[in-house]
Amino acid sequence: MTEHTNRCGAIALVGRPNVGKSSLLNRLLGQKLSITSHKAQTTRDAIVGIKTRDGGQLVFVDTPGIHDRSDHALNRKLNRAARAAITDVDLAVLVVEAVKFGPEDALALRALADAHAPVIAVINKIDLLDHKEKLLPFLHGLAERHSFQCLVPVSARTADGLDRLEQELLARLPVGDNWFPEDQLTDCSSRFLAAELIREQLVRRYGDELPYQTTVTIERFQEEPSRYRINALIWVERDSQKAILIGHRGEALKATATAARAAMQRLFDTPVHLELWIKVRKGWTRDETALRDLTSADARL
Numbered sequence: 584m585t586e587h588t589n590r591c592g593a594i595a596l597v598g599r600p601n602v603g604k605s606s607l608l609n610r611l612l613g614q615k616l617s618i619t620s621h622k623a624q625t626t627r628d629a630i631v632g633i634k635t636r637d638g639g640q641l642v643f644v645d646t647p648g649i650h651d652r653s654d655h656a657l658n659r660k661l662n663r664a665a666r667a668a669i670t671d672v673d674l675a676v677l678v679v680e681a682v683k684f685g686p687e688d689a690l691a692l693r694a695l696a697d698a699h700a701p702v703i704a705v706i707n708k709i710d711l712l713d714h715k716e717k718l719l720p721f722l723h724g725l726a727e728r729h730s731f732q733c734l735v736p737v738s739a740r741t742a743d744g745l746d747r748l749e750q751e752l753l754a755r756l757p758v759g760d761n762w763f764p765e766d767q768l769t770d771c772s773s774r775f776l777a778a779e780l781i782r783e784q785l786v787r788r789y790g791d792e793l794p795y796q797t798t799v800t801i802e803r804f805q806e807e808p809s810r811y812r813i814n815a816l817i818w819v820e821r822d823s824q825k826a827i828l829i830g831h832r833g834e835a836l837k838a839t840a841t842a843a844r845a846a847m848q849r850l851f852d853t854p855v856h857l858e859l860w861i862k863v864r865k866g867w868t869r870d871e872t873a874l875r876d877l878t879s880a881d882a883r884l
């Protein structure tokens with residue numbers, strides 16, 4: 584009986600911004616799916632990543648970082664998206680950074696405790712620890728904050744600890760058939776993923792220069808026999824931001840497009856023709872309606 588047991592369930596990756604939730608997902612999947620950067624609040628929507636292996640299927644939900652800023656409509660939307668993703672999962676992973684635990688980590692833990700999901704604590708970035716002996720007291724402190732299922736130190740960068748994490752996760756999922764075909768990576772549409780890969784370049788290149796992150800919509804996504812033809816719009820708030828993104832003689836925009844196109848070709852495994860345009864729309868990060876219009880167009884399938 585036991586050797587044929589198959590398990591399947593949803594696992595939310597939750598934590599404050601920048602702890603490495605999306606990096607962890609990509610490393611677990613063995614494929615870059617969710618965008619990452621050194622800037623906080625890179626992930627904006629719940630992203631589903633599916634890992635099928637011997638013994639079952641792990642359906643991960645990467646979530647926006649939970650934070651304590653509610654000044655912008657966008658900030659409120661990110662917290663709502665993270666909390667919504669927690670409500671319906673079989674298991675949650677609280678991702679924290681070794682050896683840091685601050686008010687936003689506490690906020691994320693509280694959201695998980697409120698949702699009554701069983702929680703595994705993952706302590707990421709152990710590769711950065713200069714003194715490994717700092718880890719044990721940190722684990723003890725963490726264990727006192729919540730009755731975690733278990734605590735697993737890992738590094739998304741080096742993959743240290745990830746085999747154990749996967750085993751701990753799978754063992755706690757409900758017995759049942761797989762939800763998705765074994766070769767399916769995500770339920771996100773290719774349009775959505777294309778927009779994300781453009782946004783990744785913007786966050787990485789201009790995260791420090793633009794006062795707030797920009798958004799991207801896909802105007803055209805055509806799957807031709809030999810390539811994908813993609814036209815995308817980058818929305819910014821001011822003409823000065825548009826000028827930064829275009830750069831001298833369009834060089835900056837060209838570099839952004841080239842990098843995004845390369846990432847798309849890797850993910851879609853097909854040649855991509857990409858056209859990027861920039862439009863100015865004032866005040867969208869503060870305006871709930873504009874935000875809905877802009878972010879719903881490229882939602883998942």
Ligand SMILES: Nc1nc2c(ncn2[C@@H]2O[C@H](COP(=O)(O)OP(=O)(O)OP(=O)(O)O)[C@@H](O)[C@H]2O)c(=O)[nH]1
Binds near residue numbers: 649
């Ligand atoms: N050294 C080290 N860096 C890591 C590790 N995991 C992630 N990072 C880095 O941490 C930064 C944030 O990673 P993300 O995966 O984007 O973090 P996130 O938690 O998804 O962030 P938000 O989407 O903003 O909530 C990036 O610069 C990563 O390269 C790790 O194990 N070790």
Ligand SMILES: [Mg+2]
Binds near residue numbers: 606619626645
């Ligand atoms: Mg993320």
